Amino acid sequence: MLKILSRLFGLFKKRDNLKIGFYGPPNAGKTSLANLLCMDWTGEEIGTVSEIPHETRQVQFKEKVEIEHKGKKMVLKIVDTPGIATKIDYEDFLGFGIAKQDAKKRAKEATQGIIEAIKWLDDMDAVVIVLDSTENPYSQVNLTIIGNLLARKIPVLVVANKIDLRKANVKKIEAAFPEYSVVGISAKKATNMNDFYDALFKLTKKV
């Protein structure tokens, strides 16, 4: 009975302002991609980017991002999340010239950010998994995130970012996740964004 009611409610659910989460490991380019979207459609960035891992240490979002593509429109709530990792060592930040106290603070904020990102998982309507296409896609963090989205029946789009780099291997990501749409892009150079928007519109239809 509850299922029937939920489906009936779903028919009348407002499709606007769907919550789209950007998830993935640290330094994959989640904020770069979210910034690109937000700049294109709202004129404002969502957050700062850096080569230092765990730059995003709090969930940040932009409401009412109205996207128009090939004559179609949709309004999204973009949710950019801290990169999920299984370990955090403040000493890793020292190599980037960060002072010890600041590195410790960054590590503490990063652990709390990961917990916050995980808590937000249940709240997403759909998720864009952003992966670095120069890295091995079989890391357990990637598999754990996707496994949880699958268990929660949350639609997923996989983005293979950084295709501008020589070591990029989109095919490896496609081979790792053959059941999902994989789009290769470069958020830094805004490459292949047409295909990304095509895939994003398809993703929201699955909600």
Add this chain to the structure above:
Amino acid sequence: MVKKNFKNLRGPSIHIMPYSEIKELTITERVKKILNLILGNKVVILQGRLRPEEEIRLIEDTMAMVDHIKSFKGIELAVVDANKDESFFLKMRRGIARGLTGESNSLTVIGPASVVKEIKKDPSKMEVFFG
């Protein structure tokens, strides 16, 4: 006969965990048991795999501990599955449907990040690097 005193042995060790050891436990108890072993400097090799919600809970609780325990840096975690011809999606779906993922042909390695430096993995094999 020389009586060995294992309490005097120090350093990391490997704990082989048959799934039966955690089968009857709740998600909280499972994660707690694994993390207690990890804090004891043990690398846990678990028969089977945790469910997705248990894996994410393990990461969540690990982060909470990194935040509170000074010398703890986190964990390395990897799962390898013997059914290499079966996709990740199918394995997961089957695992979720079955609930008892310990019955699968998977093997899970979980170690303290201070001991296990890296786990390199492709779909059917893994290499564990100790530091």
